[in-house]
Amino acid sequence: MRSENRRAFLRLAGGTLAGAGATGALARDGAPLDVPAWTREQGVNAPGYGRPAPGETLARYPRLPPAFPGATSTVTPLQGLHGILTPNGLHFERHHAGIPAVDPDRHRLVVHGLVERPLVLTMDDLLRLPAVSRLHFLECSGNTPWVGAKAGWTVQDSHGLISCAEWTGVELATLLAEVGVKPGAAWILAEGADACAMSRSIPLDAALDGAILAYAQNGERLRPEQGYPLRLFLPGLEGNLSIKWLRRLKVGDRPFQTREETSKYTDLMPDGTARQFTFVMEAKSVITSPSGGQALRGPGFHEIRGLAWTGRGRIVGVDVSTDGGARWEPARLEGPVLPRCLTRFRLPWRWEGGPAKLLSRARDETGYVQPSREALVAVRGTRSYYHNNAVFGWSVAADGAVRHAA
């Protein structure tokens, strides 16, 4: 990588910087350095809680016009983010009946149903219990629409319903052990305190596989739109299961067949039947730079950057193609590569200035390989709304403009 970096930089310094009107140039040593205006005057102090620089305008926006007021999702600007973490202010969010203003002092979590000792817990109770902190991605199963792709898509439009954070809270397994799950228990109803009482059924096995009753995100308490003061967090599973404003867990012997797992969040197959309870987010990846709406400044060195993830554990490799899939090269994976977490990948690339097509393909530790759209459609058809994890392409035009190309 070092020698590759060397060559890459030499191309940059000898090519792009010196030519093409770029401002970068060889310095004239000994010449006095410019002293800009901001160095000539005393600066300001820091606020108690900081904000981005005034010129940095990354923001979430609704992916689609709301179906009705209070039901929308807003997308993370992946094209402007670096590394694997999403700042809390930019973490994607989806709500079905608005974001409630929950009073944490009055909020309660009830655990009941097929348990020996039903409990009502305050936030103080939960904050005292043994805690865990883990870095995980969260992805809405509706991320990346199956149909209606637009050439003008940015990666925020196409993939912005994924984010990644450090989540802290109480393992659900800890709480379940203590309330005493009764024989026959197999599913848990999780219910939110929002105006639609968002509810989903969680298999007991999934609930015991690293699920967290989360009260903090990236160090600080949850943001309102992430379920403040308490959410369920189910690593690797479709985002809707991670019920926000969590107020109730009811243990039962079968799924509860809520609206969101019958009329919604099912996968319509080519034969007209619907697959239900398709929870795991399979391996997926996307190139975030260069990506839709960006323009390459000129031929020469560019670093291809992207994100890969899998709900089944760790990413073990990402292959990148710059010619539409004829040849593939393994990208460098930035460490630490953590289970059910975003992984940043990078590949040095010399753009010759002609048309190119960029693709990425993730592999996970189970041996699963992210499928092409053709392979996925052959099995699933195009009537599904959820769980599109197909390989995704960006075309680069001769003028450097980047657009989506399937």
Added chain:
Amino acid sequence: MRSENRRAFLRLAGGTLAGAGATGALARDGAPLDVPAWTREQGVNAPGYGRPAPGETLARYPRLPPAFPGATSTVTPLQGLHGILTPNGLHFERHHAGIPAVDPDRHRLVVHGLVERPLVLTMDDLLRLPAVSRLHFLECSGNTPWVGAKAGWTVQDSHGLISCAEWTGVELATLLAEVGVKPGAAWILAEGADACAMSRSIPLDAALDGAILAYAQNGERLRPEQGYPLRLFLPGLEGNLSIKWLRRLKVGDRPFQTREETSKYTDLMPDGTARQFTFVMEAKSVITSPSGGQALRGPGFHEIRGLAWTGRGRIVGVDVSTDGGARWEPARLEGPVLPRCLTRFRLPWRWEGGPAKLLSRARDETGYVQPSREALVAVRGTRSYYHNNAVFGWSVAADGAVRHAA
């Protein structure tokens, strides 16, 4: 840990929750659940860039009254944070002449001195180069005053000049390889674009040991108070070396003897001499919960939580004492344990209700053990201002009040 968690929770549920006026209680199964006001009405939508919940008031504040306007440091509220990451809005910051309003389009980085090919780089140039992302702590060497400890200190007062983030940028080694370091080069002057042109000398070895020209923090571009648009980041070394608003790197054959490494940032020894260039932040730890200013709600289960770090690699263990050092127990280290990064530790504790004294002691992979204050003072005296990494104590009174006790 699971069985310990079980026992701990049983004590909580059977003791604290049911007694002492706590609101938590056994649920009456079948009774209708309360439907709070916020569930009865539609909620709001999410802003483009989110903010903490209105009732969450964690904030930085100046640790000391500013020596003069524009020279202060503001401290991170460790007592209210979870996991290892610091949200960007709460990352500690120190500035010596205010925070400049740098225009990123006009900002330049000059690399000159003992190099073959001096360069002037724009931010666009830097953003195109091969990048890395790494999780690291940053600690001011003035964190934790040597003298003047107060019983009323919070951990924000005593240890708030440390934070932790994911930093993204170009490895300094990449840039140095390309400008071509000349024979005899041994030190690098790094200069900021703030009104004091903050300057420090960096040994070439340290500059090649993972130093980053950082432009992003926790995913998004640097905040103004963290050096927007560009800072040097030197993992594991005293914070002042990580020059913010970085505008110049000059390679030389000896240290440049700037103000901040002669009159400041040296360690005054008992014999009146000063140690200079003491860069590495040695292993250190602190208990963040319970900590100063907090009050235990009642006897029974509490989780002792804290942070440990070392500038020399990985933390391998943290021992905790609840009786002032007579007995020590190993805490659980939360993974991933990363080099030159904060590590969260946790230990279940049953508080019997009497006086207690809590201490933590970190060990790192070099075999170094965080020293007691006595051991440190025996070598260093008490005339130093910087690099106090001594074991730090909190006393718990019979009424649950927590105060600093040396």
